[in-house]
Amino acid sequence: MGRRRKESPTAGEVEEERPPYFFGAASTSMVRILAVSLFALLVRVLVALGPYSGRRRPPMYGDYEAQRHWMEITIHTPPSEWYRNTSSNDLAYWGLDYPPLTAYQSYVHGRLFLQPFVPDSVALFLSRGFESSKSKLLMRWTVLSSDLLVFFPAALCFVFIYFGRRIRRGRGDGSVTHEWLLAMILLNPCLILIDHGHFQYNCISLGFMIGAVAAILSGRELLGSFLFCLSLNHKQMSAYYAPAFFAHLLGKCLRRHNPILSVMKLAIVVLATFVLMWWPYLYSLDAAREVLSRLAPFERGIYEDYVANFWCSTSTLIKWKMRFTVKSLKLFSLCATVISFLPSTVQQIKSPSNHGFLHALLNSSFSFYLFSYQVHEKSILLPLIPASLLALEEPTAFGWLTYHALFSMFPLLRRDGLTLQYGALLSLFGLIYRLPIEVHGRRRPRIPWKLQTVMALSSFSSALLHLVYLIVRPPRRYPFLFEALIMALCFAQFVILAIYSNIRQWTLRDASPGFPSEKKKI
């Protein structure tokens, strides 16, 4: 069931000219938003019917088993032992490697969802590799409920703030711009497939991040900082956004009457949040260090599986892992990352703007994705979310990024048995993305034909690569040939998009039409 648009027979409109998907009465705007949200939930429930990562694959299984194991550990052991190697907690078997908020969340989910109904699924030691249809249903509902409680409200807040008063006033012209934006955020195929297919809780940290963005766009910076700290404390990968948040907030503070006071207020909020989250580990430096060492496992190498970033893609030319030590690689990646996000942060400190902030988020997360240490394929979600927030401003770039982000996750999803869901969600996304919507009162800008041909060629080759990867067996000498090709292709597109976004951030006018205007206060 998709979203249907019915045409409103307003006087003087020639029916056939208008694209066929417009609604009538403006007052049903809330109803349309409800319909979009329900549909987004339906798609999640449908994907959840399918397999999860590591299903029926002893001894280690996959991320699903990891999450289940964390519920088991957090229920049965005290917090001080969660990150420590003890007799009850064997860190070699899916030890916790996310910050404390994930651990608290696992505890709540274990206690509320799993233990009351299927206690065997979280029994200490005995539940390793536990798989049943009932426990699968409950585990899926932990993700669905988290999505509903965190991600959906955050996305709705963002859309309302983005459009400001225009939603409440309602529009009689029947355009569906804000529903489309909401759909682009909620129907993100990568997020749905990873969270509700593969099995993870990215919706929580990304939801907090979107909430933080929404808060900052509406001028509530303290709330925004708090929410971002929550996001950071749920998954340390949210640190990919830290430079953007830092730069934008610093830039804003510097423009106030009393910059030092503003900075102090933010610092206090951040500190208080961290203290709150890390409370069980603050009694000694060792305890804190224990947690930190789990969060940054440098021994695992600069990249693990095939991922579409700089280090993995150039490894065919320069064998990084063989030529350099871990220490020097850490230095290289640090320098590369910092250099690549520096222009964007400088721009925001110099002249912070809401539109620029979104681009800064995109650029900062791209920098980390492309150059950082130990990046996973799933981390492409991090640049993808700010891109979806920018869907109306940069529709072509956003669509292009989504397609290639999804493509870069194809090998992972195929291993999970989610190929069917991949195809369905890609098609669904494409169908809704292609709805002709009006952006800021005019239609989507036409792409120059030269660019169109290049994009068409690239799409054709990637489609071909899909088929080849599915059907053809790779040569014995290079068993991962196709993965490498896919990653190389996606890497090229990501670099182009990152450069484009950086240029856009610098060439933006201060207040674009349609964006919530900067609040002139303090």
Add this chain to the structure above:
Amino acid sequence: MADLAWFWCAAACVKVLLAPAYRSTDFEVHRHWLALTSSLPISQWYVDASSPWTLDYPPLFAYFEFLLSIPAAIVDPAIVDIRNLGYEAESVVLFQRLSVVFADLSLLVGAGLIARRLSGGKRRLVYALILWSPALIIVDHVHFQYNGLLLGVLLLSLALLTEGRDLEGGLAFAVLICSKHLFAIAAPVYFVYLLRHYCSGRGIWRDLGRFLKMGAVVGVVAAVSFGPFLYHGQMKQVFYRLFPFGRGLCHAYWAPNFWVFYIILDKFMAFFLRKFGYPVEIPSASFTGGLVGSSSPFAVLPQVTPAVSLVLVIVGMSPCLVRVWKKPEPRHVVRWVSYAYTCGFIFGWHVHEKASLHFVIPLAVIAADSLEDAGHYFLLATGDLLLFDVPLLFGPEEYPVKLLLLLIHSIIVLSSLSPLFSGKVSQEDVPTTTTAAVGPAGMWYLAGFAAVEVWGQLLHPLLLGDRLPFLPLMLVSTYCAFGMVYSWTWQLRRILAAG
């Protein structure tokens, strides 16, 4: 065309996602038919008994399964192995699920043709109601059936008739009957309509010529389908397989038709008569079991036989047939045929809930006619979806799917009422227009649905546990039966009132 394709593709994505969902025994039934038609010669199709799932659809559907078995054998030869009962590997699940999705292209054609003459907004409403019908999606893509394929042919036939192309419409209907004989309930309407519209008014010789032409067309279709079996002398066996009258008046889960009331009345009367001292025997037969000699499952009321039920169906259809005879206008055909299927549902023998799709889908076309029609359709479709409950949709994993499909579908119908039927963009909100369309009684009835559902899903297991397991189903059947009977009378009224 573009929006038709868009609606179909969006629905196809959702249907594909349903591939891993629960499958009923109908899945194995169709897999067995693939194997049957592929491995055995045509003379064995209606004779073979290597599986309890014997072929009980007419030959054209068997030919369809035969055609489908050719790519099936290429994908995975084990699918069409007749000894491979209960084969459930990923290949067969994927193949069969995708086959239903592609068979729904027939629905695309049918919906496209029948809504061709409508204006933009109404056309899209019809597309949404047909291509995104939650009941159809659940029955076809979860439970597993090929209703979309057949309903597409029905819509095609209706579209041809409304456009005045009677010969083609008759041909399509003949194909339909020879694919699933259950659709033959509307045959009286077709016969009378075609007789009065196609074969009359042009002079006796031309009329006769046309009558013969139509007869020839139907004859050819029948010959193609039943010819081989006539040749092998198996017509009786085919008839026996197609019409298993050994089954009882009601399916295991009572369809919400007239017989529900008849049964309940019988039970009440028996109860009260016993209280007052009359000797009333407890019947040995059951409603779901077969006819055993002369014993009746009814304690007090007279027994019902298939003949009685058929007579009642015809009697129910007669006002409509009279109307068709008097004024055979193409624009009312859809209403008449829907009414015929409704009568068949209300009074029929061993009716399945799935048979409700036969009249709910054509009524979706009518929904675009007026506010009242849309409101009535909404009530009907909601109640219909509620029916497809525990028996058809096992598993707590699939329940949210049904609920969400229902909610989204309701929003679609209700929020298009105002712009489509108020002339221009109106500021009326959804609750007001809904009440106007459905009526205050309808609103209460809808609230009742929610109550019945909450009882069945939540309160009954909580309060009564495993006791009285049939109670929630009986409740759903009875509650929906009220709605179905109301729909039947409402349709009749509309038909008689129409110009």
